[in-house]
Structure formats: C-alpha cells, structure tokens
Amino acid sequence: MSDLEDELRRLLHDPKYALPSWPDAVARVHAGMRVRRGRRWVARAFGSLTAFAAVLAIGGPVMSPTGPGIDLPSNAIVVPWQAVPYTEPPASAEKQAAECRARDFAVKGFPSGFGGRPDELIYTLEYRGDAICGITGTPKLEATAPDGGRRTTVVPASSDANSVTVYPGDSVGVAVADSDACVNEYRDPDFSFSADDPTRIRLADRLRGVCRKPKANWIVYGGSGGPLPSPRETLGVAVRAPSQVRSGEEFTYYVVLHNPGGKDVDLSPCPAYAVRVTGAGPYPLQLGGLSCGVSKIPALTGVWFEMRGKISVKPGSRVDLSWELSLFADKSGPGATATVDVVG
Known part of the structure; x- marks a missing residue:
C-alpha cells in the first residue's frame, strides 16, 4: 500500500472529518407530525379569535x-x-261598562220617516256620556192609552245581539210605528233601557194612529265607530x-x-x-x-x-x-x- 493510500484511509477515519449521519425515518415522521399539529392548533386558535371578534363586532347570536x-x-x-x-287579567272595558241610563241621552231633533210616509218614525237618542255604557237589559216603551191607562211594550233590538256597548259619540235609534190608518192616539211616550232604570226619555207628546199599543224596536248606530285600541x-x-x-x-x-x-x-x-x-x-x-x-x-x-x-x-x-x-x-x-x- 502506498503512502498516498495510507494517508487517505487515515483522513476518512478521523472523527474530525466525519459527516452527519442520515436521521432515523421514524423520528423524521414524528417530527413532521409535531410541526403539522402545531400549525393546525395555531390555525384553530386564530379562527376562534377571528370568529369571536366577529361576534363582538356584530352582536352575534x-x-x-x-x-x-x-x-x-x-x-x-x-x-x-x-x-x-x-x-288573571282584568275584564275588558266593555265588560266593566255600567248599564246605560236614560239620563245620559237626549232626543236629537225631530223624528224622521221613510219614503215620505210616516209609517215608522225614527227617534234619535244621542249619547252624551263620557264613558262607555252597555245595554244588557230589556228596553221598554211606555205610553198613555186613549182610556188614560199606561201601556208598556217590550222593545226588541233590531239585531240578534243580547247586549250592546254604546261608546261616546254613538246614538240609539228608536223606531216607533206611527200609522195614520188608525184613530187611536197614545200620548207621552217614554223610553227606558231597562225596568230598573228610574229615569225615562220622553220621545214626543203623542203617537198618532197606534191601533193597539205602541210598537217599536231600537238599534245603536253612528258615532265613534267603536273604541280606540x-x-x-x-x-x-x-x-x-x-x-x-x-x-x-x-x-x-x-x-x-x-x-x-x-x-x-x-x-x-x-x-x-x-x-x-x-x-x-x-x-x-x-x-x-x-x-x-x-x-x-x-x-x-x-x-x-x-x-x-x-x-x-x-x-x-x-x-x-x-x-x-x-x-x-x-x-x-x-x-x-x-x-x-x-x-x-
């Protein structure tokens, strides 16, 4: 062996000139996994912070x-x-309304007829109260007959309503039969909303030509159109x-x-x-x-x-x-x- 070969062999075995060895394959895989996990954690954390910032900015759910x-x-x-x-809530104002009383009404003007023939006269009773009232009783019409006795007629409503609420500004129309085909004359017709109402509304001085006893009905009309909500x-x-x-x-x-x-x-x-x-x-x-x-x-x-x-x-x-x-x-x-x- 030559001197050159001996020198080359010595240099190759000298630790000072040794090259680093290749890393272990398993170790390389583990290291890569650690790097990727770290990157995913950073991404998730950043995403969570971004979402939280968005919630703070817009209010979020x-x-x-x-x-x-x-x-x-x-x-x-x-x-x-x-x-x-x-x-339990209270009853509505309509349910709490007091019974209508005649003293809160007044006859408005003269009665009106239909078609030029006064076969039926409409007396308009204007409600002048400042609170709603209810008609839950049985209105009555009372008049003095030709023989001097007072006659009472139950006055049905013109609708099927069992009770009616009257609001400020409303009126009650009372229709009374008044035919000139009869000669009987009833006087001093009074209207009341119920039998226990101590007051009466005088509709007129007389009713012409009522054959037997006064006939009438009533209806609430006009006015405010009901309560404000x-x-x-x-x-x-x-x-x-x-x-x-x-x-x-x-x-x-x-x-x-x-x-x-x-x-x-x-x-x-x-x-x-x-x-x-x-x-x-x-x-x-x-x-x-x-x-x-x-x-x-x-x-x-x-x-x-x-x-x-x-x-x-x-x-x-x-x-x-x-x-x-x-x-x-x-x-x-x-x-x-x-x-x-x-x-x-």
Whole structure:
C-alpha cells in the first residue's frame, strides 16, 4: 500500500472529518407530525379569535345555556327568562261598562220617516256620556192609552245581539210605528233601557194612529265607530324558536314586542301571556306572566323576551307554537306563531 493510500484511509477515519449521519425515518415522521399539529392548533386558535371578534363586532347570536343559539338583531334589547306565575287579567272595558241610563241621552231633533210616509218614525237618542255604557237589559216603551191607562211594550233590538256597548259619540235609534190608518192616539211616550232604570226619555207628546199599543224596536248606530285600541293592542309580536326541539325537554325561544307608534307603551302592570300548541291533537293551554325587565316598550323599538317551554308530543310531529298577550280576561291581544319539528 502506498503512502498516498495510507494517508487517505487515515483522513476518512478521523472523527474530525466525519459527516452527519442520515436521521432515523421514524423520528423524521414524528417530527413532521409535531410541526403539522402545531400549525393546525395555531390555525384553530386564530379562527376562534377571528370568529369571536366577529361576534363582538356584530352582536352575534344570543346564546342560552339551555338551548341552541337563535339569531337576534345585533342591537336587540333582551329580557332574560324568569318564571312568573299567571295572574288573571282584568275584564275588558266593555265588560266593566255600567248599564246605560236614560239620563245620559237626549232626543236629537225631530223624528224622521221613510219614503215620505210616516209609517215608522225614527227617534234619535244621542249619547252624551263620557264613558262607555252597555245595554244588557230589556228596553221598554211606555205610553198613555186613549182610556188614560199606561201601556208598556217590550222593545226588541233590531239585531240578534243580547247586549250592546254604546261608546261616546254613538246614538240609539228608536223606531216607533206611527200609522195614520188608525184613530187611536197614545200620548207621552217614554223610553227606558231597562225596568230598573228610574229615569225615562220622553220621545214626543203623542203617537198618532197606534191601533193597539205602541210598537217599536231600537238599534245603536253612528258615532265613534267603536273604541280606540289600547296601546298594548297596537304592539307587534314575532316568535323565534328552534327549528327542532326534543319531545318533553325544555327549550328556549324568544318573543319580541315591537312598538310601531310614536309613544312609549307602558307595561305596568306586567301583562300575562298564553301559549298554544296546535297540530298534534288536543294540547293543554299554557299560561304565564311576562317578566317585565323593562317598564315600557319604547316608541319605534322592539324588546325581546327570553321564554322557556316544553312540547310533549309524539316525535316526528310538526306543530305550531303560538304565543299571545292576554290583555283582558275576555279578550286576547296580539300574538304570533312559529313552526317547530319535534324529534325524539
């Protein structure tokens, strides 16, 4: 072996000149996996931060700890859920109205006839009270007969209504038969709204040609066209519920009361509400009291109320969830409906 070969062999075995060995294949795979996991974690974290920033920016869905997220407006005013017992609302003003009394009416002008023949005269009684009243009794017409005795006639209404509400500005028309084919003359006809009304309305001095006894009927007409709606009746309602709920499990939904008017709507006393479930056979009515976390619904503004409920029907049913305000004991208020699929 030459000196050159000896020198080359020595250099190749000298550790000072040794090259790094190839890494182990398994170790290389593990290292690559660690790098990729780190990149995915960074991406997920960045995505979560981006989504959270977007929620903060636009308001995002209002999340409930007991139900799915439901998208509400970014500027929604939300009243949290609170279980409030149902309180029977008061009767409507119509139901609370006092009985109409003759002292609050006055004959307006002269009676009018039809077709140029005074076979029937209409006496207009103008209501001059400042509150509504009701005709629930049996109006009567009383007049003095030719023999001097007083005769009383029950006066039926011209409609089938058992009771009628009279509003300020309304009038009551009393139609009295007045035929010139008879010679009998009744005098001093008085009209009253019920037998227990101590006052009477004198319609005229006499009734010409009534053959036997006065015949008459009455009707409410003209005037205000009924009561103005209460401010709460003008509220708009919408319901946002999950598209699916599990049968028998509590879920969260939201109801908005929107005030379209230019004045605030007072919520004191806090109203009651009723919930109906239809579409899967008979289902009990659910009643509750609204949790008035706000004292009023501001003008041109909506307030969202978080609600809780259960629907226990056969899975696979599609039902309508209807929510409505209970303004009066005898009168429902505005409401809205959402369709829900019930799953097992």
